[in-house]
Amino acid sequence: MVTITFDGKSYPGGNESVLESLTKAGLFIPHSCKSGLCQACEMRLMEGQIPNQGYKGLTDNKIQANHFLACQCIPTQDISIATLDGEVKNISTTLIHRIQVSQSIFKLVLEPKKTLSYCAGQYLRVYHSKNDFRCYSIASNPDLEETIELHIQVIPSGKVSNWLVKEVKIGEQIEVSEAMGSCIYPNNNMSPTLFIASNSGLAPIYGMLKKALYQGDKQVFHLVHGVTSEKDKYLTEELRELKNAYPNLKITWFDYSLVETNKQKVFIDTALSQINSPQDWKVYFCGHPDMVAYGKKQSFLKGVSMKNLYSDAFVPSKVN
Amino acid sequence: MSLYSEIGGDAAVSAAVDIFYRKVLQDDRINRFFDDVDMEKQAMKQKAFLTMAFGGPHNYTGEDMRRGHARLVQMGLNDSHFDAVMEHIGATLKELNVPDNLIVQAAAIAESTRNDVLGK
Ligand SMILES: Cc1cc2nc3c(=O)[nH]c(=O)nc-3n(C[C@H](O)[C@H](O)[C@H](O)COP(=O)(O)OP(=O)(O)OC[C@H]3O[C@@H](n4cnc5c(N)ncnc54)[C@H](O)[C@@H]3O)c2cc1C
Ligand code: HEM
Numbered sequence A: 001m002v003t004i005t006f007d008g009k010s011y012p013g014g015n016e017s018v019l020e021s022l023t024k025a026g027l028f029i030p031h032s033c034k035s036g037l038c039q040a041c042e043m044r045l046m047e048g049q050i051p052n053q054g055y056k057g058l059t060d061n062k063i064q065a066n067h068f069l070a071c072q073c074i075p076t077q078d079i080s081i082a083t084l085d086g087e088v089k090n091i092s093t094t095l096i097h098r099i100q101v102s103q104s105i106f107k108l109v110l111e112p113k114k115t116l117s118y119c120a121g122q123y124l125r126v127y128h129s130k131n132d133f134r135c136y137s138i139a140s141n142p143d144l145e146e147t148i149e150l151h152i153q154v155i156p157s158g159k160v161s162n163w164l165v166k167e168v169k170i171g172e173q174i175e176v177s178e179a180m181g182s183c184i185y186p187n188n189n190m191s192p193t194l195f196i197a198s199n200s201g202l203a204p205i206y207g208m209l210k211k212a213l214y215q216g217d218k219q220v221f222h223l224v225h226g227v228t229s230e231k232d233k234y235l236t237e238e239l240r241e242l243k244n245a246y247p248n249l250k251i252t253w254f255d256y257s258l259v260e261t262n263k264q265k266v267f268i269d270t271a272l273s274q275i276n277s278p279q280d281w282k283v284y285f286c287g288h289p290d291m292v293a294y295g296k297k298q299s300f301l302k303g304v305s306m307k308n309l310y311s312d313a314f315v316p317s318k319v320n
Numbered sequence B: 001m002s003l004y005s006e007i008g009g010d011a012a013v014s015a016a017v018d019i020f021y022r023k024v025l026q027d028d029r030i031n032r033f034f035d036d037v038d039m040e041k042q043a044m045k046q047k048a049f050l051t052m053a054f055g056g057p058h059n060y061t062g063e064d065m066r067r068g069h070a071r072l073v074q075m076g077l078n079d080s081h082f083d084a085v086m087e088h089i090g091a092t093l094k095e096l097n098v099p100d101n102l103i104v105q106a107a108a109i110a111e112s113t114r115n116d117v118l119g120k
């Protein structure tokens, strides 16, 4: 008999899947196939270890982010688990640096009070108040940086973005969650990789790009950064330096304001024109939800394999 | 040996999902049923779908198929759409060089779900 801790309560488990144990206890956990195929029952392991079967069919990235399938996991020791958008541990940080880097974007640096472990490309929740948070992607490289760099795009009349760039003072505390998300750059990757970012979507991609290049990955990397207008371009110096140090990095900037119609199409066509053998490439998309959805579909139709597509859509919060 | 392992098991299904889903998204007769905002989720469902059609291990009942496709029947899902999907299953297996006698068996499994899928 083992104990499954979920949402602050304990449930008996063992000899059956986590899905069955929680369902018997009267909880509703989304599921469909109960065979490890549909991934509707995907959850996150917070503490403890589970047998490998629990990771059946998940991508390496999801495994690295501690995701597992409740219908496939028969626990053999006590575990603590959460739904993907459920309970998280929070960590206190101090705002130690803030600078405006373009017309629309501020760079913030947070220093966590205790170690905050994260993978390159993950995001965390930033809490404005107890139940009011927004997600922001981490632009730091976990191999070298302990502080958390964020790129905040100021949204007109946006509550949390304006609070972060105008109201919080240097030295003040900001509550964040642990890192989450499975759009990450792995410790081992041999595939040529295309990174597609729109505006502050560059944040997670900058973190991933630093990790990839600093850990010595030698394959071709291509970054395509789309910005609303020339004045929204940022991080250009840092990126140029990276490019000079690493000849396997190519960078293309794209100015949305120079395109009249079908902006997403022109942007994605430009980005995808960089790759000639799509079946070999990994492609990452971060930023505006429309760009991400359109870009993923076009890449897939062009021949990029589903398992090589990674994305974080910066979906607006539905709290308001 | 079961049909599923003869076709190539989980690895074959994974390869088949990419090919099948690409065909479906490009087919104007049926792509509106599949045009999900979350492509990965939809692809995983197609994986469940193809595992079933290839005779692989699954826990779906006819009732599950009815319930799972009821939303699509309301959107107008009918025999012609079912036929289109059958075409793509066959073409996908052909592209994977699966022998004809196995394709016939897979097609028969898929065909056997017709009434449940169409809510008849
Ligand atoms: C996984 C994830 C990662 C993210 N990472 C980042 C990041 O690294 N950097 C970053 O700047 N943002 C990021 N976001 C977006 C961020 O979480 C907030 O949605 C954004 O900052 C707006 O919050 P707000 O409180 O300022 O505006 P709200 O008060 O929540 O919204 C105000 C109004 O603006 C609208 N709105 C929100 N976003 C936009 C937009 N982009 N364009 C036009 N209108 C908009 C809302 O619908 C609403 O009507 C991420 C989102 C997700 C889901
Ligand atoms: C040929 C026989 C068919 C079989 C064996 C089959 C099987 C399945 C299975 C197992 C699922 C996954 C359910 C889940 O886990 O949620 C599914 C989902 C789905 N099927 Fe089918 N299916 C068949 C025919 C069709 C046809 C003809 C269409 C439309 C043209 C279709 C469209 C879909 C869609 C869109 C989903 C996702 C449902 C959702 O997102 O809610 N299927 N199918």
Ligand code: FES
Residues within 6 Å of the ligand: A030, A031, A032, A033, A034, A035, A036, A037, A038, A039, A040, A041, A042, A069, A070, A071, A072
């Ligand atoms: S219920 Fe389908 S993978 Fe678990």
